[in-house]
Structure formats: structure tokens, C-alpha cells
Amino acid sequence: MHIHKYEKIWLIFGVGSLVLFLGVIGVAAFAFGHQPPSHMATVDAENLDQDPVFSEPGLTKIDESTYRATLVAQAFGYNPNRIEVPEGSTVLFEVTSADVVHSFTIPGTNVNFMVTPGHVNMAEHTFNEPGEYLVLCNEYCGTGHHYMSMTIEVVPR
Amino acid sequence: MSEMNKQKSKSHTSGENHTSLKTTLIFTMTLGVLILLSWFAVFFLFLERS
Numbered sequence: 509m510h511i512h513k514y515e516k517i518w519l520i521f522g523v524g525s526l527v528l529f530l531g532v533i534g535v536a537a538f539a540f541g542h543q544p545p546s547h548m549a550t551v552d553a554e555n556l557d558q559d560p561v562f563s564e565p566g567l568t569k570i571d572e573s574t575y576r577a578t579l580v581a582q583a584f585g586y587n588p589n590r591i592e593v594p595e596g597s598t599v600l601f602e603v604t605s606a607d608v609v610h611s612f613t614i615p616g617t618n619v620n621f622m623v624t625p626g627h628v629n630m631a632e633h634t635f636n637e638p639g640e641y642l643v644l645c646n647e648y649c650g651t652g653h654h655y656m657s658m659t660i661e662v663v664p665r
Numbered sequence: 666m667s668e669m670n671k672q673k674s675k676s677h678t679s680g681e682n683h684t685s686l687k688t689t690l691i692f693t694m695t696l697g698v699l700i701l702l703s704w705f706a707v708f709f710l711f712l713e714r715s
Contacts, residue, residue: 514687514690517694518690518694525697525700525701617714633715
């Protein structure tokens with residue numbers, strides 16, 4: 509089969525980029541453990557008040573600098589709507605929804621995921637800068653969507 | 666008849682050889698480089714924020 513010289517060049521370029529991108533995804537997933545925000549963990553969205561974890565959402569300390577924040581998103585707010593962690597803490601967010609699809613977005617960070625009812629959606633972030641971090645709902649969820657927010661207070665050590 | 670076919674295929678082949686793919690190459694590579702650059706820009710933004 510005859511292939512034009514230039515065609516060979518862009519075929520190599522195309523296949524090369526594909527290999528590069530798939531390689532980056534592979535390394536991120538298998539070597540660094542990056543996963544989609546919904547780790548296939550499920551919860552009964554209609555009976556959250558009976559769930560051992562989500563019936564009492566809040567912040568729990570795992571070790572000196574690691575916290576787990578279990579949060580329930582519901583029109584039009586988050587429960588709890590304010591958490592406080594010391595500077596340099598890594599927070600593992602586990603968020604679920606009690607009604608419709610919401611989102612959990614901390615502007616300026618990589619934390620930005622959908623909160624789907626029936627799923628435990630997870631992300632983690634290390635807060636190195638003290639200050640007040642705003643959390644927003646990024647998914648239109650109803651007439652009060654623009655009021656839906658919470659605050660993360662990162663206090664200096 | 667066969668003579669005509671021969672002539673026809675000959676002229677067809679020579680026509681193909683005259684097709685220049687230079688501009689196509691330039692456009693494809695420009696587009697490819699743009700895609701790569703924007704991909705890396707977003708990837709480094711992600712790394713920066715994590």
C-alpha cells in the first residue's frame with residue numbers, strides 16, 4: 509500500500525499523541541491512584557437518616573493532619589454548612605445527595621465533582637493556605653441553586 | 666479500447682502525483698500542535714492546583 513510521505517508524518521504524530529495521552533492516564537490511574545469522584549460506593553438515598561455514616565454528617569479526624577468530611581447535599585445547602593480544619597490538613601470529602609444532582613466545587617482547586625443521589629462521591633484536597641474557602645453548587649438544582657454554598661475555614665496552626 | 670483505457674489510467678495517475686499535500690500537512694500539524702499545547706496547559710493547571 510502506498511502512503512504519501514506527509515500522510516505518514518501526521519499518522520505518526522496522531523498515533524504518538526494517542527500513546528502519550530493514554531500513557532499519562534494509565535500512569536495517573538495505576539501508579540498515582542487517581543480515580544473518578546464516584547468510587548462505585550453506594551448509599552440508600554431515600555433513607556439517609558438511617559445510614560450509619562450520613563445520618564450524622566460532619567468532620568472526623570483520621571490522624572494528625574488528615575480529616576474525613578462526610579457531607580449531605582440537599583436543596584439548597586450542605587449539611588454541615590461550615591467546617592474548620594487547621595492549615596496543612598488533608599481533607600477527604602465524602603459527599604452524597606438527599607434529593608437531586610448537585611455539585612461540590614471549591615473554586616481554585618481540583619475539587620469539583622458531581623454529587624449524585626445514591627452514590628458516595630469522593631475527592632481529597634490539602635489546604636496549605638489558611639483562609640476561608642467557599643464551596644459552591646455547580647449543577648443547576650432548582651430555584652434556590654444560586655444560594656447553595658458552604659464554607660471551609662482553614663485556620664493557621 | 667485497451668489503448669484508451671491505458672491512456673485514461675495514465676493521465677489519472679499523473680494527476681494524482683501532482684496533488685500537493687504540503688498545505689494539508691501544515692494545517693494538520695498546526696492543529697495538532699494547538700491540541701497538544703492546550704492539553705498540556707490544562708494538565709499543568711491541574712498539577713499546580715493539586
